Amino acid sequence: MRRRTILAAGSALAGTVAAGFVSQPSGDHRLLTAAREPGDAGETNTNTERLLPGTVHETRLHEIDAPRDGPTAMVFGGIHGDERNGIAVAREITEWHPDAGTLVVVPETDRVAVENDEREGVDGNLNRHFPADREPVSELARGIWDAVETRDPDVVLDLHRSLGIYDFHRQYVGQAVFHSPDAHGDALADALDDDSVPWYLPFHRFTARETDLSGPLLFQKAARELEASTYLFETTEFLLDQPTRNEMTRLAAARVLELHGLLETGGDA
Amino acid sequence: MSDDDWLVLPGTDRTPVSIGRVVTSPATIGTFVLLVVPFALGWLKSALFSPLALPSYVLYGIGTAIGDAIAPRFDFWLYWIPFLASCVGISVTIGFGYEWWRERADDDSSERL
Numbered sequence: 182m183r184r185r186t187i188l189a190a191g192s193a194l195a196g197t198v199a200a201g202f203v204s205q206p207s208g209d210h211r212l213l214t215a216a217r218e219p220g221d222a223g224e225t226n227t228n229t230e231r232l233l234p235g236t237v238h239e240t241r242l243h244e245i246d247a248p249r250d251g252p253t254a255m256v257f258g259g260i261h262g263d264e265r266n267g268i269a270v271a272r273e274i275t276e277w278h279p280d281a282g283t284l285v286v287v288p289e290t291d292r293v294a295v296e297n298d299e300r301e302g303v304d305g306n307l308n309r310h311f312p313a314d315r316e317p318v319s320e321l322a323r324g325i326w327d328a329v330e331t332r333d334p335d336v337v338l339d340l341h342r343s344l345g346i347y348d349f350h351r352q353y354v355g356q357a358v359f360h361s362p363d364a365h366g367d368a369l370a371d372a373l374d375d376d377s378v379p380w381y382l383p384f385h386r387f388t389a390r391e392t393d394l395s396g397p398l399l400f401q402k403a404a405r406e407l408e409a410s411t412y413l414f415e416t417t418e419f420l421l422d423q424p425t426r427n428e429m430t431r432l433a434a435a436r437v438l439e440l441h442g443l444l445e446t447g448g449d450a
Numbered sequence: 451m452s453d454d455d456w457l458v459l460p461g462t463d464r465t466p467v468s469i470g471r472v473v474t475s476p477a478t479i480g481t482f483v484l485l486v487v488p489f490a491l492g493w494l495k496s497a498l499f500s501p502l503a504l505p506s507y508v509l510y511g512i513g514t515a516i517g518d519a520i521a522p523r524f525d526f527w528l529y530w531i532p533f534l535a536s537c538v539g540i541s542v543t544i545g546f547g548y549e550w551w552r553e554r555a556d557d558d559s560s561e562r563l
């Protein structure tokens with residue numbers, strides 16, 4: 182009797198476990214395919230250059246020109262060196278093929294922090310180095326800001342991860358999209374929920390929050406001074422493994438490019 | 451057999467159910483397996499989360515939300531300890547209810563004979 186009960190429970194479990202929620206096909210496949218493969222208009226053209234050459238911070242910037250004119254988007258990974266989803270996905274994005282505009286990617290923004298696998302580099306938390314009405318406060322921040330100003334992007338996306346969930350765990354900001362007032366934060370959060378959060382993980386649904394532009398974060402400075410539409414994306418380590426965090430980050434990046442016209446997914450076809 | 455081997459419902463002096471019977475009840479074991487295994491699978495690999503893990507996901511999630519509000523210094527994996535204790539409590543409660551119901555059903559049927 183008892184053995185049968187346990188066997189029955191075991192097979193019920195085995196039978197109901199899904200094949201993997203983020204790998205389930207939906208609109209996201211078309212989106213990621215559009216990101217990874219050249220469109221009909223032709224090939225992209227990539228240039229790589231070094232930021233802060235000859236310094237301890239030296240890092241690579243990749244500039245991908247699409248065959249058609251369009252907006253310029255900048256994507257940053259590794260502003261915090263231990264948030265590996267942003268670094269891994271930004272490295273992938275250097276191989277993407279936008280359909281229009283220019284895609285600029287810096288995968289290891291604080292390279293010392295990335296190499297040490299630590300949140301902060303030699304001068305502390307890089308994402309507090311961009312205060313209002315002042316120069317960026319470190320050599321690294323000034324170098325990064327020079328690169329941003331030169332490109333004058335229309336869109337900026339900064340990739341992060343937290344340990345908990347925003348509005349659920351008091352001290353954490355995971356599963357959230359912080360954005361400038363004119364950005365498509367709600368549309369991005371809704372799309373991520375549809376593409377990557379199953380109904381049975383309700384606490385993991387994404388929250389969109391308009392950010393106060395007076396703060397010292399890179400995406401706040403870019404919105405404040407360049408009037409770019411900017412996003413800071415956060416996933417969470419809470420109950421999500423690395424492949425899942427990467428997939429959510431990948432989908433967030435592709436969706437931002439689509440929302441701002443750099444990627445075409447061919448409508449509803 | 452000593453008195454504390456028996457659980458007696460408050461306000462009654464009949465239908466006692468032994469602790470041993472509750473602990474080994476299929477209802478107790480089944481509930482515990484259903485609470486722990488689907489959630490543990492999702493914990494090991496996010497892709498293995500399923501609707502079956504939802505009750506434990508809610509239980510564990512709310513536990514961490516409360517814990518984080520009152521004692522933010524703990525790593526989330528530490529919440530496995532109160533989570534497993536809660537699972538034992540829920541399983542034993544359901545097992546007790548089930549065994550008590552069976553006991554009564556047996557009594558009723560024997561009275562009718």
Ligand SMILES: [Zn+2]
Binds near residue numbers: 341
């Ligand atoms: Zn971060």
